[in-house]
Amino acid sequence: MKLKFTALGQLVLLIGLAVPHACSQMCVPPPQGMISWWTGDGTTLDYFGLNDGLTTSPVSYAAGEVADAFSFNGSQFVQVPRSASLEPVQITVDAWVNAAGSPGLTRYIVTKGAVDELEGSYALYTGAAGGLQFYIFDGTAVRLSPDAGTGVWDGKWHHVAGTFDGTAVRLFLDGNEVGTGTPIVTTIAYGLSAGTIVTNDLFIGDFNPNCPSNICPDDLHFIGEVDEIEIFERVLSQKEIARIFAAGQAGKCLPVKVDVDRSSHDGRDRHSDDSVTAAILGSVAFDAADIVQHTLRLFPAGDRHHHAGPQSCRLKDVNADTFPDLVCRFHIEEQRHRDDDDDTTVLVTGQVSVTGGQRTFFGADSIDLESDHGRHGDH
Ligand SMILES: [Ca+2]
Numbered sequence: 001m002k003l004k005f006t007a008l009g010q011l012v013l014l015i016g017l018a019v020p021h022a023c024s025q026m027c028v029p030p031p032q033g034m035i036s037w038w039t040g041d042g043t044t045l046d047y048f049g050l051n052d053g054l055t056t057s058p059v060s061y062a063a064g065e066v067a068d069a070f071s072f073n074g075s076q077f078v079q080v081p082r083s084a085s086l087e088p089v090q091i092t093v094d095a096w097v098n099a100a101g102s103p104g105l106t107r108y109i110v111t112k113g114a115v116d117e118l119e120g121s122y123a124l125y126t127g128a129a130g131g132l133q134f135y136i137f138d139g140t141a142v143r144l145s146p147d148a149g150t151g152v153w154d155g156k157w158h159h160v161a162g163t164f165d166g167t168a169v170r171l172f173l174d175g176n177e178v179g180t181g182t183p184i185v186t187t188i189a190y191g192l193s194a195g196t197i198v199t200n201d202l203f204i205g206d207f208n209p210n211c212p213s214n215i216c217p218d219d220l221h222f223i224g225e226v227d228e229i230e231i232f233e234r235v236l237s238q239k240e241i242a243r244i245f246a247a248g249q250a251g252k253c254l255p256v257k258v259d260v261d262r263s264s265h266d267g268r269d270r271h272s273d274d275s276v277t278a279a280i281l282g283s284v285a286f287d288a289a290d291i292v293q294h295t296l297r298l299f300p301a302g303d304r305h306h307h308a309g310p311q312s313c314r315l316k317d318v319n320a321d322t323f324p325d326l327v328c329r330f331h332i333e334e335q336r337h338r339d340d341d342d343d344t345t346v347l348v349t350g351q352v353s354v355t356g357g358q359r360t361f362f363g364a365d366s367i368d369l370e371s372d373h374g375r376h377g378d379h
C-alpha cells in the first residue's frame with residue numbers, strides 16, 4: 001500500500017504560506033501535476049506516485065544534490081514498468097545530473113520506451129554532440145530541444161528540465177531556458193510498436209537494455225550521477241523550474257499524510273491544558289521510524305510564531321497498513337484557539353533521515369481547534 005496525496009493542491013498552497021521563499025536553502029513544495037518522483041535516496045521507489053522501479057534494477061547510489069543519487073557506471077539502470085500515468089499529453093521531465101566530462105554521444109539519462117537504437121516517446125539524453133537535450137517522438141520524427149552543450153559535464157551538479165506543451169520542445173538548465181525552444185505542433189507517440197526490440201517501460205540511465213548487440217551495437221548507457229528525477233503531467237513555468245533549482249540541496253519538501261486529532265489530558269483541567277495528537281503516517285517510501293523527533297513542529301496554518309514541539313512520541317501502526325506511524329502529542333495553548341466554528345488547518349513538519357542525509361517533510365490536516373469552553377461532551 002502506498003499513500004496518495006490527492007489533496008496536494010491544498011497542501012502546496014499551505015506550505016507556500018508556511019515556507020518563506022526568501023530563503024533559498026529551504027525545501028520547496030513539489031509543483032502541482034507531479035506523476036512520479038524517484039528521489040534516488042537509496043531506493044528505486046517512486047516517492048510520489050505508483051511507478052516504482054523494479055527491485056531487480058541493477059543500480060548503485062552515491063552522494064547526490066539532495067541526499068543520495070543514482071550512480072551509473074556504464075552497466076546500470078533503473079527499469080520502471082509501463083504505466084498509462086507516464087504517458088501524458090503535455091509533460092515536464094526534470095532531474096539533477098552530474099558527470100566529469102561528457103558521458104559520450106546519445107547517452108540516456110531517462111527514456112520512456114525504446115525502439116531498437118532509434119528513439120523513445122520522450123527522453124533526456126546527451127544528444128548527437130554529447131551535450132544535453134530533451135526530445136519527444138511523434139511517430140514521424142524525433143523533435144529535439146536546443147542543446148545545453150558539453151560544458152554542462154563539468155563535475156558539478158546541474159538541474160535540467162525538458163518540457164513539451166504541444167507546440168514547442170524546450171530545455172531549461174539551472175533554472176534558465178536554453179534558447180527559445182523548438183516549435184512543432186504535434187503529439188507524443190506512446191505505445192511504441194514498430195521495430196525489432198521494442199519496450200514501453202521507462203528507463204533511467206540506459207536505453208533499451210534488453211536489446212542484443214547485433215541489433216543495438218552502440219553503448220547508450222549514461223555514465224555519471226542522476227538525482228531527483230521527476231515527471232509532471234503539465235509544463236512547469238520557468239519560475240517553477242527556477243524555484244527547484246534555487247532550493248538546491250534542500251530539495252523539495254516530502255509530502256506526508258498526517259492525522260491530527262483533538263485530545264486532552266485525561267481528566268486534568270481541560271480548559272487550560274489542551275493538546276492534540278498527530279499521527280505521521282508511514283508508507284513504503286516513508287519510514288516514520290526515521291523521523292528526527294526533536295525537529296517535529298506542529299502549528300495552525302498561518303501561525304508562524306507558535307510552533308509547538310512534541311511532548312511525547314511513540315511508534316504505532318494506527319491505520320493497520322503494516323507501516324509504523326509516529327504518534328506524537330503536542331500542546332496547543334488555549335488563547336490561540338480560534339473563536340469561530342471553522343475547522344483550522346494544522347501543519348506538521350520535521351526532518352526525516354534518508355540515505356545520504358536528512359529531508360524536510362510536510363503534512364496537513366483539518367481540525368477543530370476551538371476552545372473547549374461550554375463544549376463538554378462533544379468528544
Ligand atoms: Ca536524492
Ligand SMILES: [Ca+2]
Nearest residue numbers: 317319321323
Ligand atoms: Ca500505518
